[in-house]
Amino acid sequence: DTEVTQTPKHLVMGMTNKKSLKCEQHMGHRAMYWYKQKAKKPPELMFVYSYEKLSINESVPSRFSPECPNSSLLNLHLHALQPEDSALYLCASSQVPTVDNEQFFGPGTRLTVL
Amino acid sequence: QKEVEQNSGPLSVPEGAIASLNCTYSDRGSQSFFWYRQYSGKSPELIMFIYSNGDKEDGRFTAQLNKASQYVSLLIRDSQPSDSATYLCAVIPNTGNQFYFGTGTSLTVIP
Numbered sequence: 001d002t003e004v005t006q007t008p009k010h011l012v013m014g015m016t017n018k019k020s021l022k023c024e025q026h027m028g029h030r031a032m033y034w035y036k037q038k039a040k041k042p043p044e045l046m047f048v049y050s051y052e053k054l055s056i057n058e059s060v061p062s063r064f065s066p067e068c069p070n071s072s073l074l075n076l077h078l079h080a081l082q083p084e085d086s087a088l089y090l091c092a093s094s095q096v097p098t099v100d101n102e103q104f105f106g107p108g109t110r111l112t113v114l
Numbered sequence: 115q116k117e118v119e120q121n122s123g124p125l126s127v128p129e130g131a132i133a134s135l136n137c138t139y140s141d142r143g144s145q146s147f148f149w150y151r152q153y154s155g156k157s158p159e160l161i162m163f164i165y166s167n168g169d170k171e172d173g174r175f176t177a178q179l180n181k182a183s184q185y186v187s188l189l190i191r192d193s194q195p196s197d198s199a200t201y202l203c204a205v206i207p208n209t210g211n212q213f214y215f216g217t218g219t220s221l222t223v224i225p
Contacts, residue, residue, distance in 0.1 A: 033212075042202055042215035043158065056212060090157055097211045100146050100165060103204075105157040 003027075004106035006091050012112045015081060021109045023074040023091030029104075031097040032074040034066060035090040037108075043090055049074060050097050081113045117141075118205050120216035128224050133190040135219050137203030140184070146206040147179055147186040151199045152218070158202055162188070193223040 004025045013019050023032065031050050035043035048056035049068040057066075063085075065077040074091055088108045094101040117140040127133045137147075146165050150158035164170045164177040164186065176189040186205075190197055203216040 042218050045212055048212055050211070088155075088157075100163075100206075102148055102160050102163050103213060104160070105150075108157045 004091055004093055004104050006089075006106035006109050008109060009107065010110045010112075012114065013078065013081065014114050015083070017081075018077070018079045020078065021076040021089055021091075021111075023076075023106055024072055025093040025104075025106075026072055027093065027095075027104070028071075029093035029095050030071060031094045031101070032068065033092040033094075033103060034074070034076055035092065036085075037088045037090055047076075048097060055097065078111075081111075083113050086111055086113045118203055118214050118216040120201075120203050120219045122217055122219060124220040124222055126222045126224055127193050129193060129195060131193050131223075133193045133197065133221055133223070135188040135190075135201050135203075135221065136185060137187065137205075137216050138185045139203075139205045139214075141205070141207045141214075142181075142184060143208035144181075144184075144205045145208055147177070148204040148206075148213070149175075149177060149186075149188045150202040150204060151197075152202060153199045161201075190221075193221075195223045195225050198222050 034046040037043045047066045052068045067075040090108045091106040092103040094103045148163045149161045152158045162177045164179045170177045174191045178187045200218040202218045204213040
C-alpha cells in the first residue's frame with residue numbers, strides 16, 4: 001500500500017459544529033503532517049507528528065486539535081471554526097522527518113465552513 | 115525566515131517546447147529540494163527530488179541544483195498539454211524537520 005488516504009473528501013460544517021478529519025497511511029512512515037491550502041496558494045504547514053509525538057505546531061489556533069492515535073493514523077479535530085478556515089486540508093507522510101525524505105500527500109479534504 | 119521564491123507565472127509554452135521553472139531559496143543551509151506538480155483541485159504529487167549540485171534527469175524532467183547561487187530549476191522537455199498544472203518547489207532546511215514551499219508557478223502547455 002503506497003498511498004495516503006483521507007476522509008471525508010468534502011465536509012460542510014457550521015461554526016458551532018464539531019467534526020474530525022481522518023488521515024491514514026500504511027507505508028510504515030513515522031512522520032505525518034497536516035497542511036492547509038487556500039486557493040492559488042501553496043500548502044501551509046499546520047502540524048508535524050514525529051514518532052506519534054507532536055513536534056511542530058505552527059501557531060495554529062486551538063479550534064484545530066490534532067491527534068495521532070498510532071503510527072498509521074492522524075486526526076484533525078475541528079471545533080468552532082470560522083468561515084475563513086474554509087480550505088483544502090492536506091495530510092502528508094514521510095519515512096522520518098529528516099533532510100532526505102520526500103513527503104507523500106493524501107487527496108485532501110475540501111472543507112467549507114458556513 | 116526560510117523563504118522560497120518562484121515566479122508565479124502564468125508560464126505558457128507551446129506543445130513540444132521546453133518549459134523552464136525556477137526557484138530560489140534564502141537559507142544557504144538548505145539540504146534537499148523537491149518539485150511537486152499540483153493539478154487544480156488535487157493534491158501535490160512528487161515529480162523529482164535533488165540533493166547534490168548538478169543535474170538529475172528522470173524521463174522528460176531534469177532538475178538542476180546550484181547551491182552556490184541558491185537556485186533550483188525544473189526543465190520539462192517535449193511539453194505536453196497534460197503537463198499544465200502548478201509546479202511547487204519545496205525546500206528542506208538544515209534542521210530537516212519540515213518543508214518550505216514556494217508560491218508555485220502555473221504552467222500552461224498550448225496544443
